[in-house]
Amino acid sequence: MTATNQRFTWGNDHIALDIVYGDDIPPYIESIRPIGVPASDTAFTQPQSMVQISANGAMQGNFGSRYSEMIIGNDLRYVSHEETLGEGSRTLSVTLRSERYGLRAVAQFTAYDGVAAVTGKVTVTNEGELPLRLTSVSSLSAYVRLDGDDSHWDVVTGISDWTSENRWRRERLRDYDLVSVLDIHRRNKAKAAAAAQAAASAGKKVDSRSSSVTSFGNTLTRSSVSSRSTAHDLPQAALVDPDTGRSLAWQVESNGPWLWQLGERMDGFYLVLSGPTDVEHHWHVDLKRDESFTTVTGMVAVSDRELDGVVGELTAYRRHTVRTHVDHKDLPIVFNDYMNTFMGNPTTAKELPLIEAAAKIGVEYYCIDCGWYDEHGDWWPSVGEWKESRTRFPGGLAEVIDHIRDNGMTPGIWLEPEVIGISSPYVDELPEEAFLHSGGYRLETHLRYLLDLRHPVVRRHLDETVDHLVDDLGIRYFKLDYNVNTGAGTDVDAPSRGEGQLEIDRAYLSWLDGVEDRHPEVTIETCSSGAMRADWETLKRAQLQSTSDQQDYRLYANISASSPMSMLPEQCGDWAYPNADMTIDEVRYTMINGMVGRPYVSGYLTRMSPEQLTEITAALDIYKSIRADIATAVPFWPAGLPGWRDETVALGLRSSRTRGYLAVWVRPDGAEASDEPVSLNLHGDDVDFASVRVLYGGNGDIRWDLDSHTLTVPGSTAPVAYLLELDYE
Structure with a gap:
């Protein structure tokens, strides 16, 4: 120096x-x-x-x-x-x-x-x-x-x-x-220096380039x-x-x-x-x-x-x-009618019995997903006007929302604010400047046009939509989706497409801040086709992130186990979608997918047996008993970060000096499936727990050897999962 x-x-x-x-x-x-x-x-x-x-x-x-x-x-x-x-x-x-x-x-x-x-x-x-x-x-x-x-x-x-x-x-x-x-260049540098010294000793001209090295x-x-x-x-x-x-x-x-x-x-x-x-x-x-x-x-x-x-x-x-919100402490359980259920085709006749069934299993928020605005049976290209469908809801959307409240739950609804479908009746009411463009052409992707949230007409339309849903209909939960992308961005009122993209990204955040400032009691879920926009700039404003659109409950375990690398455990909206064709072990498996974060429940509850519904209710009751711990837990991976094709996946959640939780999913691979016990050698600072007990899921005894840090779970020829409580005392 x-x-x-x-x-x-x-x-x-x-x-x-x-x-x-x-x-x-x-x-x-x-x-x-x-x-x-x-x-x-x-x-x-x-x-x-x-x-x-x-x-x-x-x-x-x-x-x-x-x-x-x-x-x-x-x-x-x-x-x-x-x-x-x-x-x-x-x-x-x-x-x-x-x-x-x-x-x-x-x-x-x-x-x-x-x-x-x-x-x-x-x-x-x-x-x-x-x-x-x-x-x-x-x-x-x-x-x-x-x-x-x-x-x-x-x-x-x-x-x-x-x-x-x-x-x-x-x-x-x-x-x-x-x-x-670097070693190669160091050797070359040493050789060059030696050659230069020899040349100088011999009285020859030295090429300075031969003795210099670019970093x-x-x-x-x-x-x-x-x-x-x-x-x-x-x-x-x-x-x-x-x-x-x-x-x-x-x-x-x-x-x-x-x-x-x-x-x-x-x-x-x-x-x-x-x-x-x-x-x-x-x-x-x-x-x-x-x-x-x-x-x-x-x-x-x-x-x-x-x-x-x-x-x-x-x-x-x-x-x-993260933005302060009571939701991060309370972690209410959400039911959403989309995944493996209505898939964008809600009606009053379908919703009313499902609402009653969701209330009986202990759900606290009920979210009506996409399609609630669509009059013609194709929800995807008709987004954007955000007026309730009279075809789907003859008695009005308020009838369904009131039924949610009457059953003791908080109503929620789906919006995709940054787009307008090419079939939306609102398309022709917007000025051309309200859309994103490149080279003079309106950006279009997957039957949607993309809106420019810098434009006051767009902001006013979205603010009026949200304020109506909150103030007039009593919505207290928004699932904000984003199923498109802008490519490199817009070149309208920007020196480059990249700067246009940065500006509209910041405009969206500004709009979202305005929504939360006006309606601090409202819970915001950010989705984006699962987690395609799960960056911290977005997540610090959201209370919940849908972690995937994955519909195979076996594969979802990997996503549930890995998502806390990107977000807070209490933000992980992990889908748990039990259905009538599942065995009890499969129901337990999918419920544990949700219980390690925020159970984001879906599925045709109205088609399930009393035994299945009892099992789901038991899982959610257990979750309610531990969610205060999850709200403060720190994730750890005692068996290593999950690989997508791993047959055994584990996620730990350390909630205090004395207590923690460990989820273990076993998903045997077809012909290789065996009922032999599965042993996991655990590692890290959080594996010195004195004992474990099965809190939920699985069948059979769990063995824990503290000396060798080996956890043994019963083998299975079918997918099985365990949620374990860890005692560190």
Whole structure:
């Protein structure tokens, strides 16, 4: 470190950021670490700037498509920093400036009391005389240091798709996308230096290029590809050193375009979290003098307790930042008439007996799903006007809603606010500017047009719809769906399609904030064909997330077990859809799918036997006895993260120092099915429970050997599941 460089550490009592700056280097985050782990004494001559910017044609200072060592990032210099204290949080603002490019960047970091996590976002302001065209701005950029052998590091990444959400993989980093190329270059550099020295000794001219090495490395890059922010790659991931337990997890908080990149340089690994970019999202924005742009939020959490520990910090951070709502404490049970039931074809005659049956099993909220507005038997292309169907409800929708209340339940309803079907009578009433466009053409996908929530006519129509349903009909629960995507976005009133996408994403969030501010008593479920928009920017506003549209109860177990990686356990709307053709074991299996989060119940209750209904009622009664624990529980995976084809899947929920729960699903594979006992070797800090007991499900005895950490459950040739209570005393 040169004499001009300075260092300071900032954070709280759980997390520390070590920041270095100097006259000749950009400010950089040397490490993000748990309190108690010592700071590194390494300094860098070409550091990774805490802000990475591409603008006005200035991109990488290296080759490749890496968001590292950006030309403008390298040119930024420290101006000042200050800390402000909030209620339960503290914020650090670091001001940087580039004289050459005439811009100021303020990197803002926030840490929350009692949580080993920090958020980052950046505001860039044009202070020059010429326009500034931004093409990427990082939310957070830092070195990654686990202080272990990087060849041992594991990377945890996730992907989702319709009906197969939250598929997580844990792999050795070097065996995945990142391969070590540095040793080759170090050897080449050593050879080049030796050759240069020999040439100089012989009096020959030395080619300076032969003795220089460009900082180089591989990257692991993930990004969204449309307005469905979690429809493929997931914006969360983690890096774990199994030798030391050191771990680092991150998430980008964007309901549209986002990117994260884990990369390697000659001097170590870096992490960049970002919103939209030019390359990946067709994004740029033009700033006149004194105009500013603010990024989406990126978040990093750290732990020294392996993956379960850092997910615990993620969970704590999410509980700290989620919108306060009584629903998160009470966790009411919801029945929805869609999955494996009406499938978008509700009528008064169908609803009334199902409402009565739902009340008898102990349901507390009853949601009427899609189709309630449709007059012609095709609910999909007729969305958008949001007037109740007189064909389906001859006595009016109020008759059904009143019946829900009369049976002691809270009424809910389905909306897909951001679209209008091509067959909707409301299409011709909207101005052309109310629709999203590209190149002058109205965007259309799957028999729907896409609405521009920046337009006042659209906002007014949606506000009037919601206010009518709440104030006049007494709706207290909304299932907000989103079954489309916008591609790269709209180019109307935006300098680029990517910026148009970012603006309409933010307009949706602004609209949703307005709904919740006006109607704080209303519960919001966010859906999006299951969990195709299950990012934290959306989830922090929602009380419930439908975790999938998967209709096979056996496969749903995997989704139920994996979803707490992306969201709070109490937000996981896990479908439990018992039906008349199920055995009692199958009913128990599907009920446990829901009991590890929020039981999102569906199914033709009116067709079931008394024995089946008794079983469902018993499951929901048990859930009511434990839901206060689930509202505070921290997830853990003592048998490892579930693989999609695993025959045995497990999810733990640690609710206190003395108590927890463990769900185990066994789903034998056809010809290989066996009734031999299944033994699971459990691992992690949360498996030192003294005893277990079957709270619900399964048949036969469960054996737990604390010395070997082995759990044995009876074998079965058919799917069977257990919900176990764990006693840590």
